[in-house]
Amino acid sequence: MRSLLALAATSGLLAGTVLAPATGLAQGADQDLIKRGEYLVTAGDCVACHTGPEGKKFAGNYALNTPIGTIMTPNLTPDRETGLGNWTEEEFYRAFHDGIGKDGSYLYPAFPFAWYTKVTRDDAKAIYAYLRSLEPVNNPRKDSQIPFPFNVRTALITWRTAFFTAGEFKPDPNASAEVNRGGYLVEGLGHCGMCHNENKIVGNSGLAGKLGGGVIDGWYAPNITPDDHQGIGSWTDEQVVSYLKTGSAPGNKPGVAAGPMRQTIEESLSRLTDADLKAMVAYLRTQKAKETYRxxxxxxxxxxxxxxxxxxxxxxxxxxxxxxxxxxxxxxxxxxxxxxxxxxxxxxxxxxxxxxxxxxxxxxxxxxxxxxxxxxxxxxxxxxxxxxxxxxxxxxxxxxxxxxxxxIQTMLAGNAPCSTVGNSDVAKAIEATGTADALKNLKQDAFIPRLSALLPKLKSEAGGASDDEIVNGLTATFCKVARETNFYADAPWHAVIGSFGNVVYSQLKSPEKHAGTQVPTGSTPGRN
Incomplete structure (x- = not known):
């Protein structure tokens, strides 16, 4: 489970994604090893912290806002000048397992080596092989903004002495193979405690308030121990697995994932096997239930x-x-x-x-x-x-x-740029049907009749796109063509775009039922 503080303050560490091609330096290498490494870096959601805004994947320069300052993440492609191209497998393993950089300096614990130390050497080798398979990208790392005394790396020896012990995951001989597999993922690559531990500064130690919930980058990562009220104790295994895979669960129990957890699900957890997700749940069930408040x-x-x-x-x-x-x-x-x-x-x-x-x-x-x-x-x-x-x-x-x-800056709040259309089929359908032009100069009282006419053809053109993808794609398109329209000068933009999105949703779900009604602009429907 991903932390927005999660990776490195050194010149080249871990990242990856299941989407990258096996090209470049990996030609002729063991493809099975690379494929395994691809899955493992997905389990770690490494791409999240090593892809900068509008940048290429794994090329770094993502700004981590940490308690000690802003850390710019390194380039993890095998570029020889700015990435991992000059790192040996042994140097990579030392960083991954011991938190020591290529030059021998201590790494900041924003890089979760306190968790990654539990990963086996064979798996670390596979991860290294996968990273070496990526296409090199020349992208010099920008300077981090870390004030004195935190910019003195030798001072990290105090933290390491108190809170870090290197060592691979040790299976519990009294636990099942499934529970041990789940423990390996939760305590290692998944680094779930990086967000869900109560005390972040102590890393993966006994003082961390293990998995009892805590604040991360302005969001609350909830209690995931088996506590019945505040944790997952009252959830079924099916509900927890569904939530990890999709961001929601049968019965509405946990609502819908948001913030960093949403990104973790999209980039990592949704791409893991059902067997691994079930194993993670089985391991979480074995943890001590914690009541984070009375x-x-x-x-x-x-x-x-x-x-x-x-x-x-x-x-x-x-x-x-x-x-x-x-x-x-x-x-x-x-x-x-x-x-x-x-x-x-x-x-x-x-x-x-x-x-x-x-x-x-x-x-x-x-x-x-x-x-x-x-x-x-x-x-x-x-x-x-x-x-x-x-x-x-x-x-x-x-x-x-x-x-x-x-x-908080989002398109729906009106204080961030309009989103792009995420689904390529929806984007093509919007272009093919002239939907963008049809949404120009569209007054609120015309939302329903206009969308009633547009949606059947658009949905047909979009092929297998989900209703969610159509709603979000149309909302992004409406934002781009209508945000500065004079029609909305007297109405709060967040209410206008919120109303539009919910009319699209209503028309897709029940077009006959909503054909003669308009969502009240003052009620701003949706989710709280």
Whole structure:
């Protein structure tokens, strides 16, 4: 499970993806070894931290915002000047296993060598072979911004002495082969604790608050121990596997994955075998259940006049329903949602402010928080997390909302560039049907009739594209052609684009039912 702080402050370390071609320096090498390495680097989601904005995969220069400063990740392609081209297999293994760079310097623990040390030498060899198979990309690494005294690497000896012990994963002789396989993935390449441990600075040590949940890059990575209330104890194995594979689960239990976890699922977990996902779940079941906060200390709001109740009824209840149960298969439930009840409120706040794209059959969620005050967001967050039987700590620092507002930038919030059309079939269909032109100068009261006419042909042209991909592709297209249109000068853009996305979703799911209705622009439907 990926951490946004996760990889290296040195001149060339681990990365990979199942999508890269086996070319370049790998010609003539053992293709089976390369193929195995391809799968292993996917399990580590290494591509996430080693691909810069608009850059080529694995070429580095992704900015990691860490507690000690901004670290620019290195180039992991086999380029001899700027990448791994001059690294030997032994030098790579030393970095991977011991956290020591090519020049003998200590690596910053932003690179998860405290987890990767558990990977076997044979697997590290396969990873090295795969990285050497990538096409070289010349991309000099940009300077990191690490202030004194953290830029003095020799000082890392203190951290290493206290929190790092090198050593491969040791199978438990009393556990099944499946549990041991899951432990190898969770504790090694998956480096799940990098996000889900409570205390990040202590790495993969006994003081880390293992898998009990914690904040990572402004999002809350929830408790994944077998605790019944705050963890996965009340989930079935099928639900956990489905969530790891798709970002949602039968029964709406955990809602929909967002933030770093969404990226981890798309780039890594969804590409693992079902057997490995089941093994990870089996291992997590063996961990000690942890209660990351005491329910008896939680302030409950199970009353109609509770703080945030009016805000919820105004902004959220039209989709999530007054009882928080949502609409099965369309709007995730908030009642009983373990992700909503995590120790930290960060994920709920971020989703309210930034919205979510359509995923796993669920409608997109408008960025409703853009039309709310910080106090309203704090109140409704506390209300959602403490109503309908939910229990979670209230927000103690209202400044968290203001801080999140300054960081969250999304197309749906209107403070980030319009997204690209992610699915190539949808992009071709939009071009072939002239959809972009048809969406120009489109007033809100014309959304339904225009989309009713466009969608059948567009869906036919898009072949096997999912409804999610069509919703997101059309929303991105609408953003590009309509964001600066004078028609919307008097309406908040987050409400306009949110309404558009949900009309597309409604028309795709029930075109006859919604043909004569328009989504109210003041209700901003979607997911909270």
């Amino acid at each position: 329910v008896k200390d939680v302030q409950a709001f199970n009353q109609p006049n509770a703080p945030g109740a009016a805000v919820y009824l105004s902004y959220c209840s039209s989709c999530h329903k007054p009882d928080g149960r949502g609409v099965e298969g369309a709007i995730p439930a908030l009642a009983g949602n373990t992700s909503v009840q995590s120790a930290g409120p960060q994920t709920v706040i971020n989703v309210v402010l930034g919205g979510l794209a359509a995923r796993n059959g669920y409608a997109s969620m408008p960025a409703v928080g853009q039309g709310m005050t910080d106090q309203q967001i704090a109140d409704v967050t506390d209300y959602i997390r403490n109503s309908w039987g939910n229990n979670a700590p209230v927000i103690s620092d209202k400044g968290q909302v203001s801080e999140a507002r300054g960081k």
